[in-house]
Amino acid sequence: MTEGSKLLSEMNERSREVFRRVVEGYLSSGEPVGSRTLTRSMSEKVSAATIRNVMQDLEYLGLLDSPHVSAGRVPTQLGLRMFVDGLMEVATVGPDDRAALDATLGSNERDVGTLLDRVGSALSGLTQGASLVLAPKREAPIRHIEFVSLAPDRALVVLVFADGHVENRVFRPPLGQTPSSMREAANFLNAVAEGKTLSDLRGHIAREIAAHRQELDGLAQDLVESGLALWQDAGESYERLIVRGRSNLIGAAEAAELARVRTLFDDLERKRDIVDFLELAEGGDGVRIFIGSENKLFSLSGSSLVVSPYMNADRKIIGAIGVIGPTRLNYGRIVPIVDYTAQLVGRLLSER
Incomplete structure (x- = not known):
């Protein structure tokens, strides 16, 4: 049981009604709600002094707060949470x-x-x-992957999707990459990626690298592993x-x-x-x-x-x-x- 629901279960009907009307009044107007306002809306005839005593008790419990010197109260965060969880009436969509x-x-x-x-x-x-x-x-399957060297410390991966969409993502490759290691990395990825989405590839590539570690050149393996970050959210084109x-x-x-x-x-x-x-x-x-x-x-x-x-x-x-x-x-x-x-x-x- 949450703190709010425990407090709610321990409150009597009058306290509940005062609390509910303060919160509803505040949500409607954005202004503190005073005891005189509540005397006009309570279901039973209650004096302003009685309502003030109830509001003081609710403030002591941490459910209401006095933002100004005036007698008006507003709900605290705990009060709003208790109202939302236990007292709020959810309407249907009009x-x-x-x-x-x-x-x-x-x-x-x-x-x-x-x-x-x-x-x-x-x-x-x-x-x-x-x-x-x-x-x-974007969850279209991948059709083709290609690496393109731009500079010693910059490379481009081109992702071609089955729906015709193409994404170009610039990243920092491991040092020492050669045209042949880039071709080997691209061939490896195309073999495991075709027909899969980017989401599918996240865990799949790591498993494939582990299974074929002996067959994959060290430079190509480093390139594939460094490119794993590209399968996350980086470089979204929309x-x-x-x-x-x-x-x-x-x-x-x-x-x-x-x-x-x-x-x-x-x-x-x-x-x-x-x-x-x-x-x-x-x-x-x-x-x-x-x-x-x-x-x-x-x-x-x-x-x-x-x-x-x-x-x-x-x-x-x-x-x-x-x-x-x-x-x-x-x-x-x-x-x-x-x-x-x-x-x-x-x-x-x-x-x-």
Whole structure:
């Protein structure tokens, strides 16, 4: 049992209602919620003094905080987590939101990047946050690999894929390479790589090197091993992390938060931690919510992230979709939108 759920189970009905109404009021307005406001909305007739006592108890438990001298309270990170896990009512995707998302995927556009860009723009518009769409890696099988020497310390590997796509990646080869060692390395890779995707090759090449170590020239073996890094994410020729709606974060930020928002923008511009972003989505089934410092990628920005993976026809996770914004996101509405979008994208890519 988490700390939040334990606290929730120990609270009486009045405390629960006061806590829930403070959080809902804060998420709606972004402003601290005072006792006088609550006296008008409580299900039972309660004095402002009684509500203030309950709010003080909740503050003592670490669930509420007083940002100003005024009597108003806002939820802490622990309070938001407890609300999201135990009290939040998740809505269904509204017909207008569903129609807006469906429309982005209703065209005959063949380019996956363009489609995902449209999805990201629609998602940021609907949620008023910034959308993050992690596009799938290119998974076409390899048809041919070739090494080309550019200088003693620079070489080019040319990857030709079965779908006709060609990628040229510059890397630093081991010293002493000769034309013959490059040919031998290319011949070896072509023998083991044809018909496989880059993902397939990661573990396969290492096993093949071990099995044929005696047959492979030392220089060629060094070249193949140094090229293993190229089978990772380096040198992608298209934008994998698509970010849309940055202006929404600026519009929602108070003056004191602008520096943190700029830090977030810097992270997104550098496209750092793409692998970590996917790991966040893979860490659980369906939609996951990270509030403030729970999010190891964007904790400096004081933001919340709602993220979900999407899958291909083989139920393999190939990408992720998320919305990032201030901690006072409308979680109950955004969670089903992110979930629906991830399912929609997964279905569309599977059909292609």
